[in-house]
Amino acid sequence: MGAEMKRILSGSVILLLFLSIGYCQEPSQPLTLTIKPNKEAYKIGEDIQLNLEFRNNSKSQVMLKFDKPGLYAFFSFEIFRNEEKLNPYRYLDLKDMVFPTIETKLTSGGSYHMKVVLNKLDWVTKYKAMFEEPAMYKIIITYGFIKDKTNIGINSNPVVIEVKGKEDLTKEEAVESAKKAIKDKNIDLGKYYVKNIEGFKRNGRDIWFITFDLTEKLQQIKDGRPMTKGGEIFVDIDKRTAHTSIRYGE
Structure with a gap:
């Protein structure tokens, strides 16, 4: 099988994966993603940690797929600074699709937890400046999207954090x-x-x-x-x- 055919097939596999969970943001769909920051306010340069929870609300098993830890290829991080939309955090800047290397099965009612430190992800170095300005930031995470930037996945709840500059006046x-x-x-x-x-x-x-x-x-x-x-x-x-x-x- 030629390299081009392999690339097309790999893309098809990933696309089918996304389509299988494509409309899970609807209340009637099985999978939900809830995010929560570990606190509401951060100093400039401080780790901005988000706790993620995937929950299977269906009566059947749901399969989650990720790439290797630290490279969140199946996530898109949408950031707003004081309501101004910034460039999204995305890892899929590669020409070819990325094969998932981690699979997690969620039984009915089951949940899967993970943590993400936004300003410490090794693939978003050029975006770290997003959090170096004191402001209110709104964050939405999408799980499941493809290279052509067509979102086919589930959206998390929005969360708002504050990045503080100098200390408050006493x-x-x-x-x-x-x-x-x-x-x-x-x-x-x-x-x-x-x-x-x-x-x-x-x-x-x-x-x-x-x-x-x-x-x-x-x-x-x-x-x-x-x-x-x-x-x-x-x-x-x-x-x-x-x-x-x-x-x-x-």
Whole structure:
């Protein structure tokens, strides 16, 4: 048998494999893929580990096929950075199909677990920069696809992780940053004190919310006099970027 015929036959074998699981993402199909990161936030350069679970929801046996460990030839990793779609991670950049070397049988109700460290896969070196920018990343894994980039396989659930840059601002650093922002507005900071500081999330970002109030109000309270209304200064500071916004009480 000629080399060209072998190549065609090997491609046909792989294609049949993918077709056999091609529409498993539908609820009525037997195989599902669930992924979960080992944590929600990572520092730049830290291992980004995903735990994968294949589960056979059918009443019959399902066969999983992979290539050798470390070369995930039957996977496509779709990455979004702050909702911007990046190039997918794919190993099948070869001219010929890759024969599966690992087979795993899943009985009815059975599951198969594996781990993937995204930024340590030896075949995606050129893509490591994807995770070197502080951002929110969404990841979807597809099991089963072919060289012509036609997806014929099952899609995982999407997961979102955060890659953090420098350390978050502490309360003390946030207060100092807020004071500087107020001074830059030519406001006499000597007339104010820090009344309250608390952290919260806004649109997925961590924020310090600091309230400055007039110092004279403290004396008014102490003397039992009516307290001056308004006059507060509200400062929002992004814990990650230190971006600051100021609002004034009425």
